[in-house]
Amino acid sequence: MHNKYFYIIVFCFFIIGVSAQTRLIKEERIIKQDSSSLSNKAKEFNKTATIEMYLQFKNTVDTVHVDTTLTLKKAYKFNYLQKDKFGLMPFANIGQTYNSLTFNSWDTSTAPSFGARARHFNYLEHDDIYYYEVPTPWTRLTYKTAFEQGQLLDAFFTVNLSRQFNFAIAYKGLRSLGNYQNVLTSTGNFRFISSYNSKNQKYHAKGYIVTQDLLNNENGGLQSDDLINFTSGNAEFLDRSVFDPQFEDAENILEGKRFYLEQSYDIIKKKDSLSNNKLALFNKILFEDKYYQYTQTTAATTFFGDAFTTDINDKVKLEDFKISIGAQYSNNLLGNVEFALNYTDINYGYDSVVILSDETITNRIQSNYFGLEGAYSKNYKGFDLVAKGGLNLSDTFVGSFLDGVISLQLNEDIAFSGGISINSRLANYNYLLYQSDYINYNWYNLENFNNVNTQQIKFNINSKKWINASFDISNIDNYTYFNLDETTSDGVNVIKPEQYTKPLQYFRLKLQKEFKVGNFALDNTIMFQNVVSDDNVLNVPSFITRNTLYYSNHIFKKSMLLQTGVTLNYFSKYNMNGYDPLLAEFYTQNETELGGFPMLDFFVNAKVRQTRIFFKIEHFNSSMTGYDYFSAPNTPYRDLAIRFGLVWDFFL
Numbered sequence: 001m002h003n004k005y006f007y008i009i010v011f012c013f014f015i016i017g018v019s020a021q022t023r024l025i026k027e028e029r030i031i032k033q034d035s036s037s038l039s040n041k042a043k044e045f046n047k048t049a050t051i052e053m054y055l056q057f058k059n060t061v062d063t064v065h066v067d068t069t070l071t072l073k074k075a076y077k078f079n080y081l082q083k084d085k086f087g088l089m090p091f092a093n094i095g096q097t098y099n100s101l102t103f104n105s106w107d108t109s110t111a112p113s114f115g116a117r118a119r120h121f122n123y124l125e126h127d128d129i130y131y132y133e134v135p136t137p138w139t140r141l142t143y144k145t146a147f148e149q150g151q152l153l154d155a156f157f158t159v160n161l162s163r164q165f166n167f168a169i170a171y172k173g174l175r176s177l178g179n180y181q182n183v184l185t186s187t188g189n190f191r192f193i194s195s196y197n198s199k200n201q202k203y204h205a206k207g208y209i210v211t212q213d214l215l216n217n218e219n220g221g222l223q224s225d226d227l228i229n230f231t232s233g234n235a236e237f238l239d240r241s242v243f244d245p246q247f248e249d250a251e252n253i254l255e256g257k258r259f260y261l262e263q264s265y266d267i268i269k270k271k272d273s274l275s276n277n278k279l280a281l282f283n284k285i286l287f288e289d290k291y292y293q294y295t296q297t298t299a300a301t302t303f304f305g306d307a308f309t310t311d312i313n314d315k316v317k318l319e320d321f322k323i324s325i326g327a328q329y330s331n332n333l334l335g336n337v338e339f340a341l342n343y344t345d346i347n348y349g350y351d352s353v354v355i356l357s358d359e360t361i362t363n364r365i366q367s368n369y370f371g372l373e374g375a376y377s378k379n380y381k382g383f384d385l386v387a388k389g390g391l392n393l394s395d396t397f398v399g400s401f402l403d404g405v406i407s408l409q410l411n412e413d414i415a416f417s418g419g420i421s422i423n424s425r426l427a428n429y430n431y432l433l434y435q436s437d438y439i440n441y442n443w444y445n446l447e448n449f450n451n452v453n454t455q456q457i458k459f460n461i462n463s464k465k466w467i468n469a470s471f472d473i474s475n476i477d478n479y480t481y482f483n484l485d486e487t488t489s490d491g492v493n494v495i496k497p498e499q500y501t502k503p504l505q506y507f508r509l510k511l512q513k514e515f516k517v518g519n520f521a522l523d524n525t526i527m528f529q530n531v532v533s534d535d536n537v538l539n540v541p542s543f544i545t546r547n548t549l550y551y552s553n554h555i556f557k558k559s560m561l562l563q564t565g566v567t568l569n570y571f572s573k574y575n576m577n578g579y580d581p582l583l584a585e586f587y588t589q590n591e592t593e594l595g596g597f598p599m600l601d602f603f604v605n606a607k608v609r610q611t612r613i614f615f616k617i618e619h620f621n622s623s624m625t626g627y628d629y630f631s632a633p634n635t636p637y638r639d640l641a642i643r644f645g646l647v648w649d650f651f652l
Contacts, residue, residue, distance in 0.1 A: 049135035056130045068649050070561050070607035078614050091631045092638045093178030094146050095185025099632050101544055101571050105474040106421050106456050110392050110399030114318050115430025116292040116584035119214055119254040129208050131195045132158040132168050137652045144645030146176035167194040179240040182219040182248040207261035215253040218581035220246025220303055221634035233627045249297040252584055256290030278330040291317040294582050305440040305492045312437045319347040335378030342371045350435045354442050361442045369394035383408050399425040414463045421456040427480035431497040440494055449499050453477040473507035482587035495580050495587050505532040523548040536590050541571040561607040569599040579632040592633040610649040617642050
């Protein structure tokens with residue numbers, strides 16, 4: 001039903017490309033950047049390009065130049081997600097999921113999210129997309145070894161074909177067999193990104209196309225009888241491929257396509273920083289089509305319970321279309337005000353209904369509704385105020401959010417911010433409706449579950465001299481989660497969605513500080529957490545730490561920057577969430593306590609010109625401190641592994 005929207009978006013991208021009047025730029029040219037563009041550093045095209053002129057941005061207010069330096073933070077981000085994974089516990093194979101050691105209660109969505117959240121760690125969301133502006137073509141290649149018969153490669157290229165028009169194209173691909181039976185991962189993330197500014201700087205457009213497929217073989221973890229063979233360090237099982245997992249014939253896959261276009265036109269344009277007024281009209285179009293599928297050649301009834309058929313094939317789809325139109329007004333006295341009216345059309349579900357002995361499970365959730373959204377920002381006497389909000393005009397999909405932050409740069413070193421956030425929305429779709437060939441995995445809760453209501457207060461302080469600290473406290477009503485409802489006499493774990501009707505409070509404090517003495521440094525990141533509730537429905541470790549002792553220096557007549565050291569990761573024991581491979585979700589359990597084991601990594605990183613090289617011996621203490629390391633119940637963490645990778649930048 002949304003094919004017409006797809007053609008509209010593709011047509012809009014075509015119009016942008018034609019109107020750009022593209023032409024190849026000369027190597028010595030740079031992009032013109034006046035008061036309405038992303039940077040005021042270059043006024044003409046005939047200057048020599050410098051690294052500060054290679055820009056990436058989501059919005060003009062958060063524009064940063066491309067960073068090719070080698071720092072410890074870059075080493076933390078050199079992984080499959082290309083993000084700092086502090087607070088995430090990876091599974092044994094790269095490309096598998098992560099067990100969250102901390103809880104992020106806040107988001108700005110007013111509608112449910114698609115399920116299979118355990119598959120979404122590497123799923124690029126809208127906020128993960130950057131746009132670019134470069135004086136010459138820029139290429140980045142990221143490579144890292146995997147586990148057994150596989151590699152990770154992310155290839156990226158961007159160029160400005162004229163001072164007005166930029167496009168970028170990239171693909172991240174992974175294949176890794178893994179050390180255990182049936183844990184192969186094969187993923188791909190393709191993105192095409194483009195932006196355009198007219199010559200008179202009144203018309204602006206940006207958009208992207210992202211297609212993604214994330215496939216994982218699933219084995220259900222180790223059988224309970226084999227846990228003693230793992231934890232005892234039995235020499236016959238050090239070759240992990242000899243373990244017999246729960247099953248060896250299952251896989252799940254998450255695929256998605258997203259198309260986005262944003263356009264704006266300045267009716268009244270600011271001529272300079274002293275001009276009082278600016279008025280612009282804008283519209284945004286987003287369409288996403290995604291599905292999640294679980295297949296298994298033989299039903300694992302001893303693990304999931306009884307099934308309707310022996311050949312399992314569960315598939316759920318979501319079509320999500322959203323369009324908004326609005327206006328933005330800027331005034332030196334009033335600030336920046338943005339207001340928009342939006343329309344959303346969603347279609348989630350399955351191809352057939354399920355008839356059980358006591359109920360019938362419907363197959364689809366469909367709705368369309370209007371909504372309002374707005375934003376405000378203002379700088380006043382050194383204080384920066386930023387607020388945004390949204391509201392659904394719907395009786396079924398009731399949802400709203402309000403987020404406000406005040407920040408202050410106290411001096412050159414200390415920056416402070418604080419804010420309050422309020423959110424109310426329905427639980428994710430797979431809590432509301434789920435169908436499966438396994439009988440236990442069928443439910444419909446749209447009429448039974450209330451909105452999840454979250455209120456959060458947050459504070460941040462950043463200081464290189466003293467400390468970086470963040471604190472947030474959240475109150476959650478109607479917290480919704482997957483729960484280990486019971487374990488039957490046959491050993492089947494019955495997982496059900498539940499809603500906690502009592503209030504729940506969650507707070508966390510994160511501290512980060514690096515100490516330096518000469519060429520040596522000690523970087524420390526510590527998090528404290530606590531949950532206040534009458535029942536154990538949200539479990540997190542009370543303490544998480546990451547500490548890195550390293551040496552850094554320029555060698556070979558300063559032609560190479562070398563960093564080498566050891567990183568310790570540790571979290572306290574707690575009732576770690578279990579993983580359900582059919583749902584691709586984590587569930588709350590209070591039977592198995594895990595954690596309390598150190599994970600030590602030795603690394604050597606180097607930078608030569610525009611190439612950064614990363615070498616790491618992961619978890620080198622695995623055989624010395626005991627085989628009690630798990631990523632989830634019955635799911636071991638990875639053993640000692642030697643990994644190598646690099647990031648290579650080309651500027652033509």
